[in-house]
Amino acid sequence: MIIDKIRKVNSEETTRVANTKASDMMVGKWIKCDNCKEILYKDDVKENYSVCPNCGKHFRLSSRRRIKQIIDDGTFIELMENLHTTNPINFDGYMQKIKSTSEKTKIKEGVKTGLGKINGIDVAIAVMDGNFFMGSMGEVVGEKITNLIEVAIEKKLPLIIFCISGGARMQEGMVSLMQMAKTSAAIAKFDEAGLLYISVLTDPTTGGVTASFASLGDIILAEPGALIGFAGPRVIEQTIKQKLPEGFQRSEFLLEHGFIDRIVERKNMKEELYNILKLHVGGKNEN
Amino acid sequence: MKTKMNSWDKVLEARKPLRPKTLDYIENIFDDFTELHGDRLYGDDKSIIGGIATIDGIPVTVIGEQKGKTTNENMLRNFGMPNPEGYRKALRLMKQAEKFNRPIITFIDTPGAYPGIGAEERGQGEAIARNLLEMSKLRVPIICIVIGEGSSGGALAIGVGDKILMLENSIYSILSPEGFASILYKDSNLYKEAADKMKITAKDLKELGIIDEIILENDIFNNVKKSILKNLKQLNKLSVDILLENRYNKFRKIGKGVEKDDITE
Ligand SMILES: [Zn+2]
Secondary structure (H helix, E strand, C coil), X not given: CHHHHHHHHHCHHHHHXXXXXXXXXXXXXXXXXXXXXXXXXXXXXXXXCCECCCCCCECCCCHHHHHHHHCCCCCCEEECCCEECCCCCCCCCHHXXXXXXXXXXXXXXXXXXXXXXXXXXXXXXXXXXXXXXXXXXXXXXXXXXXXXXXXXXXXXXCEEEEEEECCECHHHHHHHHHHHHHHHHHHHHHHHCCCCEEEEEEEEECHHHHCCHHHHCCEEEECCCCEECCCXXXXXXXXXXXCCCCCCCEHHHHHHCCCCCEECCHHHHHHHHHHHHHHCCCHHHCC | CCCCCCHHHHHHHHHCCXXXXXXXXXXXXXXEEEECCCCCCCCCCCCEEEEEEEECCEEEEXXXXXXXXXXXXXXXXXXXXXXXXXXXXXXXXXXXXXXXXXXXXXXXXXXXXXXXXXXXXXXXXXXXXXXXXXXXXXXXXXXXXXXXXXXXHHHHCCCCCCEXXXXXXXXXXXXXXXXXXXXXXXXXXXXXXXXXXXXXXXXXXXXXXXXXXXXXXXXXXXXXXXXXXXXXXXXXXXXXXHHHHHHHHHHHCCCCCEECCCCCC
């Protein structure tokens, strides 16, 4: 069962179908949970932080709604909102696909970055968006995140990044791969500045994002049941020619193996972040 | 001299079993190579070789991904696909190089980081990420040379340096052309077209500003040696602060996007 689900997450085709389902969800009154198959009233789900009230499955959240859940009302100031790709390797059809995806989803790129407050505490925050090219990292995602880190260093702000990503943006070739080095080098500077970076992993966080800033938090949180890994489960299965164990590469598995600090349910996420932020105020960090 | 090779020809050349591997460069370019093993955490990954050697009398730390030339060698070397302990061994040796003020030379030649159960259990993503972060701030010169197949994060994990060099017939890519074709074209048979469109040859990447130099293969070991020495000489002239600032800016400037209100096709 879980293996089936893993395979589903990994297949771009089915993910796209799931996306359509998510948008239908906003139109119709009822949705079916893809985990427990329960038919749910959409307002109940929405009120429940987009978590299945029946089984606790955390559904995918747009960057816009995530910011609404985490950042104090009216305090979010977006940075580099209109940064677009230059199609660095001139890949055929890429700009058309960017345009149509952007029109369809009303999302401009794979991450929103900005400044805002969490219960009154100033933070720099990046929220990736799985509804735009699976949250893949190309030059825009890399540049916006790097810029945000640099702004946070300058303003001495704590940094929070919500990750969701299928990995590198393939249509941008090696320019995408280099964003891993660019963002990680920026995190190194941030680290040396003695500032707090909290990375939050959501379903799914894989590939080049896992192998760069997502894994470099001082504190790493994850939502329950999120798929987190470097290689996708399907690639692993094809390589080792055997089925993967149940729960493999899920948040609980990563906690067990020592790669994340805490699993946090979505309804508690803001308070949890606030508590961690509070613990880093005062003492040596004051001024 | 060969006639003009297309991108797919270069892929085949880069993957050739008999093409020189990391150990061949170590043997032909360096003296007194002393191999050092293990990551001090889990094990010794034989797909990454590391140690201390001298080049023209200068002590350096050498690290490289090692593919085999025969099936048996490839079994031993896991086809040049490192597990986390390989990247952690590389990092341990790089930190050691920093302590003793030795420049670092890395040789990149891998189809990618190994996608396996153990690799994921031991944090393949974390291991690669950690190397990217640490390499960006090591206080000694780092020269990275793609000698064969440089594929994905598994290549980049030892590829953050002050100079990125590529052999004339090597490739450096985000994933294999076969993988790219099957995902983006939904047809793995279109790998030749993918190889071309992905911009993965030394020439392509020099034009994109991602690598610094192309090394010709007519007198391969001698050319690589000369290039290492020339670049070391340049880098050694820089203060550590300038070295690190240049290294940061080198990656900082890749892929900046463009700010505008509308997306134009
Ligand atoms: Zn459910």
